[in-house]
Amino acid sequence: MFWQQFRNRGRNILQAQAASEGDFSARCTCWIIRSVEKKSLPTKANREIQKLEQEVRLLILNVAKEHSRGSSSEHDDCIKTKHNGLLRSIVNSARHCPASFRGSAEDYIVDNCKSIYFAGHETTAVTVTWCLMLLATHPAWQDRARAEALEVCRGGTELDVDVLRRLKTITMVIQETLRLYPPGSLIMREALKDFKLGGLDIPRGTIIQIAIAMLHLDKDVWGQDAGEFRPDRFANGAAAACEPSHMYLPFGHGPRICAGQNLAMMELKVVLVRLLSKFAFAPSPGYRHAPLFRLTVEPGFGMPLVVTKLP
Numbered sequence: 057m058f059w060q061q062f063r064n065r066g067r068n069i070l071q072a073q074a075a076s077e078g079d080f081s082a083r084c085t086c087w088i089i090r091s092v093e094k095k096s097l098p099t100k101a102n103r104e105i106q107k108l109e110q111e112v113r114l115l116i117l118n119v120a121k122e123h124s125r126g127s128s129s130e131h132d133d134c135i136k137t138k139h140n141g142l143l144r145s146i147v148n149s150a151r152h153c154p155a156s157f158r159g160s161a162e163d164y165i166v167d168n169c170k171s172i173y174f175a176g177h178e179t180t181a182v183t184v185t186w187c188l189m190l191l192a193t194h195p196a197w198q199d200r201a202r203a204e205a206l207e208v209c210r211g212g213t214e215l216d217v218d219v220l221r222r223l224k225t226i227t228m229v230i231q232e233t234l235r236l237y238p239p240g241s242l243i244m245r246e247a248l249k250d251f252k253l254g255g256l257d258i259p260r261g262t263i264i265q266i267a268i269a270m271l272h273l274d275k276d277v278w279g280q281d282a283g284e285f286r287p288d289r290f291a292n293g294a295a296a297a298c299e300p301s302h303m304y305l306p307f308g309h310g311p312r313i314c315a316g317q318n319l320a321m322m323e324l325k326v327v328l329v330r331l332l333s334k335f336a337f338a339p340s341p342g343y344r345h346a347p348l349f350r351l352t353v354e355p356g357f358g359m360p361l362v363v364t365k366l367p
């Protein structure tokens with residue numbers, strides 16, 4: 057319930073921001089938005105953003121407060137789950153916030169919860185969804201991925217790091233899924249000082265958005281079949297899949313690259329091995345293909361699939 061509310065508020069904030077950012081100039085795969093200060097103007101969209109941000113903040117702080125009180129039995133059940141173990145770490149470490157953190161202990165809890173729960177949950181979940189859709193519509197790849205999954209499951213092998221590292225086909229399928237449907241389809245950077253980008257003068261305070269989804273579909277980089285599902289482009293690893301190699305960045309790039317990318321890849325492999333070894337997936341006649349940019353790139357009308365239990 058909390059998660060659903062949290063996620064919906066987040067989406068609304070992004071939609072409100074998009075509505076207020078009508079003055080961007082498109083330059084290939086990079087949008088330059090000159091508007092950091094604009095946030096403080098009392099426009100309708102900005103007021104909506106502030107209201108929603110405040111609601112998200114209160115939702116998080118209420119859960120954190122209940123958590124540290126720990127009275128109800130529901131809470132006692134929850135505390136045993138992984139999410140709440142993580143929440144406990146965040147709440148505890150907020151008591152000793154690092155000196156470099158410039159906000160209050162409450163800000164520390166809110167910022168970290170936003171990073172971990174937004175960045176870590178929805179992204180991985182939506183990637184599994186797209187993976188299953190692509191495997192359902194490409195049965196030959198589904199068979200190959202299943203053969204690999206059954207191979208590692210044989211004899212009840214533990215899915216440890218070494219086993220997961222050996223999953224070549226499933227890794228390629230995930231990498232190709234992240235290319236076609238990168239969940240975090242935009243990364244942003246703020247110019248901390250005036251600088252030049254190509255022929256453009258970028259003033260301090262400008263927000264630069266890099267459209268990952270557009271880089272990933274560029275035919276000059278990936279070839280004429282850029283829009284097709286061809287996992288074997290990653291046969292020699294992600295770095296060799298395109299030229300220049302940083303045109304593939306589902307997890308971002310540089311010092312702020314995704315902190316959870318290895319965890320995400322492991323989670324995705326475990327989930328796919330488990331699902332493919334037990335079920336077959338086929339497209340449902342009710343599926344309407346409509347990838348939508350909300351907080352992540354997600355199916356606009358859900359992802360109905362025909363799922364059959366394997367003998």
Ligand code: HEM
Nearest residue numbers: 171175176179180240243307308309312313314315316320
């Ligand atoms: C398929 C799954 C995932 C994708 C595609 C993804 C993608 C991204 C992207 C594009 C960024 C921005 C990087 C940049 O600005 O250069 C990011 C940041 C981040 N991600 Fe992920 N992510 C995923 C899963 C996770 C998971 C599982 C966690 C943790 C549990 C996580 C934690 C973070 C954090 C904390 C940041 C902020 C890093 C920073 O600003 O220093 N992500 N992620």
